[in-house]
Amino acid sequence: MMSNVGTFDRALRVIVGLALLSLVxxxxxxxxxxxxxxPLLTGTISFCPLYxxxxxxxxxxxES
Incomplete structure (x- = not known):
């Protein structure tokens, strides 16, 4: 499973995931x-199946 989520995208996913999870x-x-x-899981493992x-x-x- 090759990584397809960049650093900024990872950080954003983790922050959004934690924010949504806090609603519970x-x-x-x-x-x-x-x-x-x-988003928390995809940010943690650096892989997004939809991507x-x-x-x-x-x-x-x-990308290279």
Whole structure:
């Protein structure tokens, strides 16, 4: 599984994932916050299956 998520994209995914996940425990306590697991997981492992399907990559070192 080759990395296709760049550094900025990874950081953004982790931040958004944590923010969404926090909605489950604090704030409105909505179950929709579990959606935050998707960007958190893809940011953590540096791989996005949707990017693979669409042929995209934000990883500079992987484009060469």
């Amino acid at each position: 425990f604090v704030g409105p306590q909505t179950p929709w916050g579990w959606v935050g697991l998707v 693979r399907i669409l042929g995209l990559s934000t990883c500079k070192r992987c």
